[in-house]
Structure formats: C-alpha cells, structure tokens
Amino acid sequence: MTFLKKSRDGEIFVDHRASPGIPAELARKFGYHPDQVKEGAIFEAPTLGCPHCGANVVINPLRTRARAHCYRCNAYVCDWCDAAMHEPDYVHRTIKEIRELVASGNWELSGTMHRPILRKIGGN
Amino acid sequence: MAKRIFTSAALTFTAAAAGSAITTVSSYMALKGGSGTQTIDVLEVLVSGKATASTVAAMELARASTLETTLTTLAAPHSDGPAHPATAALAAPALPFVTAATHPTPSNTVTDAKLNLALNLFGGIIRWNASPTQQWTIVGNTAPGGESLLWNSSTAGGSTGLADAHILYEPY
Numbered sequence: 001m002t003f004l005k006k007s008r009d010g011e012i013f014v015d016h017r018a019s020p021g022i023p024a025e026l027a028r029k030f031g032y033h034p035d036q037v038k039e040g041a042i043f044e045a046p047t048l049g050c051p052h053c054g055a056n057v058v059i060n061p062l063r064t065r066a067r068a069h070c071y072r073c074n075a076y077v078c079d080w081c082d083a084a085m086h087e088p089d090y091v092h093r094t095i096k097e098i099r100e101l102v103a104s105g106n107w108e109l110s111g112t113m114h115r116p117i118l119r120k121i122g123g124n
Numbered sequence: 125m126a127k128r129i130f131t132s133a134a135l136t137f138t139a140a141a142a143g144s145a146i147t148t149v150s151s152y153m154a155l156k157g158g159s160g161t162q163t164i165d166v167l168e169v170l171v172s173g174k175a176t177a178s179t180v181a182a183m184e185l186a187r188a189s190t191l192e193t194t195l196t197t198l199a200a201p202h203s204d205g206p207a208h209p210a211t212a213a214l215a216a217p218a219l220p221f222v223t224a225a226t227h228p229t230p231s232n233t234v235t236d237a238k239l240n241l242a243l244n245l246f247g248g249i250i251r252w253n254a255s256p257t258q259q260w261t262i263v264g265n266t267a268p269g270g271e272s273l274l275w276n277s278s279t280a281g282g283s284t285g286l287a288d289a290h291i292l293y294e295p296y
Contacts, residue, residue, distance in 0.1 A: 010255030012253075014250045015249040019178075019246050020244055020246055022180050037243075047252075056258045
C-alpha cells in the first residue's frame with residue numbers, strides 16, 4: 001500500500017504569539033528549547049510513533065542528524081530502537097507483535113521496550 | 125463508535141500535586157469509561173489560555189491512580205457531544221466530568237503515561253493531535269487505565285490559571 005510519509009504524523013502546536021511565553025528555566029524542565037516557547041514564538045512539530053517500542057516522539061525541527069528508518073516496517077523508528085537494531089543479536093519485533101505474544105499468555109516480557117526480552121513461559 | 129468533543133469553558137485549572145486527590149471543584153477535566161469493557165481513544169487535546177497575567181501552567185493528561193467518587197453530571201457552560209449530529213447513543217456512554225464528591229487523583233506512578241501540555245495561559249494555546257495508532261487510550265472504568273484527566277500539575281511547576289479546553293475522543 002502506498003502512503004504519504006506525512007500521513008503518519010501527529011502534531012504538537014504551541015502558540016505563544018500573544019503571550020509572554022514560558023521562562024527559559026521552566027521551558028527546559030518541560031523539554032523545550034527556550035526559544036521554542038518564548039514570548040511571540042510558535043512551536044509546531046510533527047509527532048511520530050515508533051513501531052518497535054510504541055513511544056510517541058516529538059520530531060525536533062532543529063535536528064540536523066539523520067533520523068532512523070526501519071526498512072522492514074517502512075517507517076520511522078526512534079533513536080533508542082535504532083541503536084538496538086544495530087546490535088548483533090537483534091531480533092525484529094514490532095510493538096504489535098510483542099503485544100500479541102504477551103497477550104497469548106505464553107510469553108513473559110522483561111527488559112525495556114527498546115530491548116525487550118521475551119521468555120516463553122507456557123507449555124505451548 | 126463516533127467522535128465526541130468534551131469541552132470546558134472558563135475553567136480555573138488550579139495547580140495540584142500528582143499523587144494526591146484534587147481538592148478544588150471544577151479545576152480539571154476527567155474522562156471515565158462507561159463500562160468495564162469500554163475503550164476510549166483520546167485523539168486531540170487543546171488548551172487555550174485566558175489568564176490576564178503571565179501564568180505558566182503545567183497542563184498534563186494523566187491516568188487517575190484513584191478514581192473519583194460520585195461524579196457530578198456535566199453541566200453548562202461545559203459540554204460533551206458527538207462531532208457528527210447523527211450519532212447513535214452508546215449503551216454505556218463515556219463519562220466526562222469536571223467535579224465530583226471526591227475528586228480523582230492524578231497518577232504519580234512512574235510507569236503511568238503522562239502527556240506534557242505545558243503553556244503560558246496568558247494568551248498561549250497548545251494543541252496535541254495524536255498520530256495514527258498513537259492515540260491515548262482509556263480502557264474499562266477502573267484505575268489507572270479506566271480514567272484520565274487533564275489537570276495542572278504543581279508537581280511539574282504549574283501555576284493556577286484560567287483556560288478553555290477541549291478533548292476530542294472516540295468511545296467504542
């Protein structure tokens with residue numbers, strides 16, 4: 001199926017054009033660059049889901065480094081999952097597959113969502 | 125099975141601590157499952173500030189770690205209705221509310237998700253729109269997954285302020 005890459009975008013929109021904005025110290029605490037939410041600023045960024053860990057990622061418009069892509073999912077993946085993909089013992093599993101395995105009752109999940117460890121627990 | 129919009133008008137979002145029951149009436153927007161098996165997808169949250177002086181609010185969408193008791197049915201000027209006028213009523217409609225006999229407790233559990241929607245309520249606007257499959261989901265009607273609330277977190281450094289807000293959601 002063909003699709004526009006943008007069709008997978010969510011959106012975060014923060015408008016301080018008519019507002020004094022968020023002070024720099026608090027902006028950093030909330031995860032913004034202070035310039036993005038200062039007086040008169042408008043911050044608009046797409047958000048994307050990572051199909052491997054299920055995280056929702058705000059796509060930083062100031063980023064210049066390349067973003068990761070999974071060619072098996074044909075989708076964006078987050079930096080943490082990209083790092084895991086380059087490890088020699090990596091097994092490709094999407095969050096949907098992991099959810100189905102755990103829901104079957106035969107698998108136990110531990111580790112992190114970027115490096116999930118699935119252990120078979122049932123007799124099946 | 126149809127999108128609905130829960131809107132609050134001129135609500136003073138009193139800053140309150142995570143992990144403790146909210147103590148101020150009409151200072152949050154909560155959405156609770158209508159039955160033990162209901163799923164609700166939250167698709168969009170918008171907050172538009174109406175404070176008359178600079179007020180940084182740490183608005184968050186969070187799970188309720190302890191549910192309210194005896195919620196008060198939503199009344200004007202707040203509203204909740206279908207986005208499409210020809211929407212059939214659900215057998216167990218979702219329960220939007222802004223006050224209750226005992227208010228819900230916004231979760232302070234590290235493994236419960238929170239959505240950061242901080243802004244300056246003096247003229248600021250924030251809108252979060254979920255990407256496909258990344259919606260915020262409420263399941264059932266028990267804590268913590270069965271109820272979520274949009275509130276102003278003093279734990280995250282928020283200050284009390286006036287705002288309008290809406291939550292676009294789809295119950296199943």
